[in-house]
Amino acid sequence: MSDEPRTTSRRTPRSRPHRILVLALDGVSAMDLGVPVQVFGPESNAATGTTGIWPYRVEVCGISAGTVTGSDGLDYSVDHGLEALQTADTIILPGATSAVVEEPPASVIGALLSAFERGARVAAISTGTFVLARTGLLVGRRATTHWSTAKELARRFPSIKVDENVLFIDEGQLLTSAGAASAVDLCLHLIRSDHGVGLSNQVARRLVAAAYRSAGQAQYVPRSVPDPLGDDFADTREWALQHIGEKLTLDELAANAGVSVRTFSRRFVEDTGYTPMQWVLRARVDLARELLENSDLGIEQIADQVGLGTGANLRMHFQRILSTSPNDYRHSFQG
Numbered sequence: 439m440s441d442e443p444r445t446t447s448r449r450t451p452r453s454r455p456h457r458i459l460v461l462a463l464d465g466v467s468a469m470d471l472g473v474p475v476q477v478f479g480p481e482s483n484a485a486t487g488t489t490g491i492w493p494y495r496v497e498v499c500g501i502s503a504g505t506v507t508g509s510d511g512l513d514y515s516v517d518h519g520l521e522a523l524q525t526a527d528t529i530i531l532p533g534a535t536s537a538v539v540e541e542p543p544a545s546v547i548g549a550l551l552s553a554f555e556r557g558a559r560v561a562a563i564s565t566g567t568f569v570l571a572r573t574g575l576l577v578g579r580r581a582t583t584h585w586s587t588a589k590e591l592a593r594r595f596p597s598i599k600v601d602e603n604v605l606f607i608d609e610g611q612l613l614t615s616a617g618a619a620s621a622v623d624l625c626l627h628l629i630r631s632d633h634g635v636g637l638s639n640q641v642a643r644r645l646v647a648a649a650y651r652s653a654g655q656a657q658y659v660p661r662s663v664p665d666p667l668g669d670d671f672a673d674t675r676e677w678a679l680q681h682i683g684e685k686l687t688l689d690e691l692a693a694n695a696g697v698s699v700r701t702f703s704r705r706f707v708e709d710t711g712y713t714p715m716q717w718v719l720r721a722r723v724d725l726a727r728e729l730l731e732n733s734d735l736g737i738e739q740i741a742d743q744v745g746l747g748t749g750a751n752l753r754m755h756f757q758r759i760l761s762t763s764p765n766d767y768r769h770s771f772q773g
Contacts, residue, residue: 455495456632459526462500462516463542463569465509465535469618470563471498474530477625477641493633497522501543509535520549526558528628533564533618538587542569551575554611561613561628563621570614571595580607581614622647634771635727671695671702671709678718682725683745686718722746723759730768737764 458478462471478496500506502519523529529550536542550573554560562570567583568591570576580599583591588602601607606615606624608631615624622645629638674695678686691714692702706714722744729740741752749764756764 455491455493456527457525458494458496458528458530459522460498460530460532462498462506462514463534463536464507466506467533467618468508468510468512470532470621473618473621474625501546520545523549523553526553528559529553531562531566531569533566537565537568542572547573559611561624563615564617567591567614571598575612579609582607582616584617634731635724636731671706679721682721683743688714719755723755726752730764731771
C-alpha cells in the first residue's frame with residue numbers, strides 16, 4: 439500500500455472547511471490529543487499565511503459533553519458528545535489507556551460505523567487502533583499501533599494484518615499510526631492527500647517537524663544514543679536539496695558526508711528508511727509536485743529543473759511513486 443496521497447482529492451467545498459473531530463475517551467494521551475489539534479488548528483492558518491478559508495476546522499468531543507479524564511492526570515472539558523461525529527469529514531482516535539484494557543461502549547462503535555458508512559475518514563493514533571479494530575472495519579486490512587502494544591493487537595485481532603515496523607498505514611478511508619510522534623507524520627500525510635505537498639510543507643515548518651518521513655520507516659530503532667554521523671547526514675541531505683537539479687551520485691553524497699560509500703549507504707537507510715538514491719528520487723518528485731501546484735511550467739521544464747532530465751522520466755517516476763500522472767496531479771491540486 440502506497441504511503442503517498444491518493445489521486446482522489448478529499449477536499450471539501452471551498453464554502454466550508456473540512457471538519458475534523460478528535461474523539462477523546464477516558465485515559466486519552468495528552469500528546470495524541472494535542473497533535474491533530476495543533477496540526478489542523480487555526481494556528482497553522484495564521485503561521486502559513488494561507489489566504490481565504492483555512493481548509494480545516496478541528497474540534498474535540500467525548501462520549502458525552504463534559505469532562506474527560508486523561509492518562510496523565512489532566513482533565514479535558516469537551517463541549518460535544520458522539521452526536522458531533524454525524525457531520526465529521528474525518529474522525530481521529532487518539533491513544534488512550536482505556537482503549538487497550540476496556541471494551542468501548544456500543545455507542546462509540548455504532549457512531550464510528552455510521553460515520554464510516556456515510557464516507558467519513560477514520561484515523562487512529564497509537565492505541566486508538568484498538569478502538570478502530572473493535573468496529574470490525576480493519577478485518578483483512580493492514581494496520582499499525584505503538585510498537586509496545588502491536589503484539590497484543592495481533593493476538594486479540596488475528597484477522598488484522600498488524601505491521602509494527604512502520605510509522606503509519608493508509609488504507610484509504612481508514613488510517614492507523616504508531617506512537618504520538620508518528621501522529622505528526624500521519625496528519626501531515628492527510629494534508630498532503632487533501633491539499634498537496636505545498637501546504638503540508640508549510641505546516642511542517644511551523645511545527646519544526648520533518649516535512650516528510652516515509653510511512654514505511656521503522657518506528658523503533660534499538661539505539662539509545664544517536665551516532666554523531668546523524669548531523670553530517672542532515673547536512674548532506676540539505677546539500678543534496680540545494681543541488682537537486684544537478685546530477686547527483688552516491689559517491690558525491692558519501693564524499694560530502696565524509697564517510698565511505700558503504701558506511702553512508704548503510705547509515706542513510708537506518709536514518710531515513712530509504713537508500714540515498716531512493717531519497718534523492720523522492721526529493722525530486724516532491725519538488726516537481728510543488729512546481730506543479732504553484733507554477734505554470736511545462737512538464738519538460740519541471741523535469742529539467744528537478745534533475746529528472748525528461749518529461750518521460752518525470753511521468754514514469756510520478757506513476758511509480760504516486761500512482762498518477764503529473765497532469766492529473768496538477769489538475770487535482772493546483773489553485
